[in-house]
Amino acid sequence: MPTPPRLAVIHTGGTIASRPSPDGRGLTPQQAPSVPGLDGVQVHDVQPFSLPSPHMTPAHMGQLAALIETLAPDHDGIVVTHGTDTLEETAFALHLTLNVPVPVVLTGSMRHAEEISWDGPANLLDAAHVALHPSSRERGPLVVIGGDIFDARTVTKIHTTAVDAFGGYPGPIGRIDREGRTPRLHYFARPEPRATYRPAHLNARVEILYAYAGWTGEGYAEAAARADGLVIAALGTGNLPAELLPLIRATDKPVIIATRTHAGPVLPVYGYAGGGATLVGAGAIPASFLNAHKARLLLLILLGQGLTREQIRAVFERDEF
Numbered sequence: 001m002p003t004p005p006r007l008a009v010i011h012t013g014g015t016i017a018s019r020p021s022p023d024g025r026g027l028t029p030q031q032a033p034s035v036p037g038l039d040g041v042q043v044h045d046v047q048p049f050s051l052p053s054p055h056m057t058p059a060h061m062g063q064l065a066a067l068i069e070t071l072a073p074d075h076d077g078i079v080v081t082h083g084t085d086t087l088e089e090t091a092f093a094l095h096l097t098l099n100v101p102v103p104v105v106l107t108g109s110m111r112h113a114e115e116i117s118w119d120g121p122a123n124l125l126d127a128a129h130v131a132l133h134p135s136s137r138e139r140g141p142l143v144v145i146g147g148d149i150f151d152a153r154t155v156t157k158i159h160t161t162a163v164d165a166f167g168g169y170p171g172p173i174g175r176i177d178r179e180g181r182t183p184r185l186h187y188f189a190r191p192e193p194r195a196t197y198r199p200a201h202l203n204a205r206v207e208i209l210y211a212y213a214g215w216t217g218e219g220y221a222e223a224a225a226r227a228d229g230l231v232i233a234a235l236g237t238g239n240l241p242a243e244l245l246p247l248i249r250a251t252d253k254p255v256i257i258a259t260r261t262h263a264g265p266v267l268p269v270y271g272y273a274g275g276g277a278t279l280v281g282a283g284a285i286p287a288s289f290l291n292a293h294k295a296r297l298l299l300l301i302l303l304g305q306g307l308t309r310e311q312i313r314a315v316f317e318r319d320e321f
């Protein structure tokens, strides 16, 4: 008899584990869901913690990475259930730090178990099929929601309430559907090489500042003084009001320029005071295609690995993530 596939399901909380709290406080994580209708698969449930995902920290992400490394040798696939609010951050932190041969698939739900449109079971089953599929190997951690399969590098939450809450530029790298009970899985892209990092710690302080018309740098000096590095969600291709230019020039810690625009790269093209070219001239580092919160995690991990500002610049410039 062939041995049944072995799937580990790591439950971390989120709406997929939530229900209305009996004391009327609102939704809280209470009960981890079980994978429905997976015949012939050995499922091993693990629950390291049960958190709403706004309570997730880099320390939890590190704990999760260590747990996945322990489980990987004895499993053919690993599913992680997670709240959707910070799911992309955990997915990207795992993408940067994990190097395991088995597929790791994150999923969650937008509706809880007592709602008519409860999307937890279908997402969980889809994630399980994707995690056990041989074509899912070598792709780094994946995110599966609403039948779409996303790469951890590009996926982002795009809607606060819709069931299809995830997107990101340029979009899904695959799709899972079911024909009856048979999963039909297609990838539209080949696996891509990626760098993995082994930070000694995840304790660096990296803060995000959000740019707006009329910002004259409020909050910058305080953040630059207390943090080990900054990320700015800047305007358009990575531009800022003129007042920020001397502040950035005076900062010797890494300052990453991301964009608050929802898609596209940061490019140092504008030469007016505060334009992207002048910010890079003043020492800032463009975040490439990473959004501000993913750029923050990359910077946190590179600082935890002891890299200098110029080594950090090289990682962002060469897209080594």
Ligand SMILES: NC(=O)C[C@H](N)C(=O)O
Binding pocket: 013, 014, 015, 016, 051, 052, 053, 054, 082, 083, 084, 085, 086, 108, 109, 110, 111
């Ligand atoms: N849909 C969700 O999971 C949202 C929830 N607030 C969480 O991230 O934990």
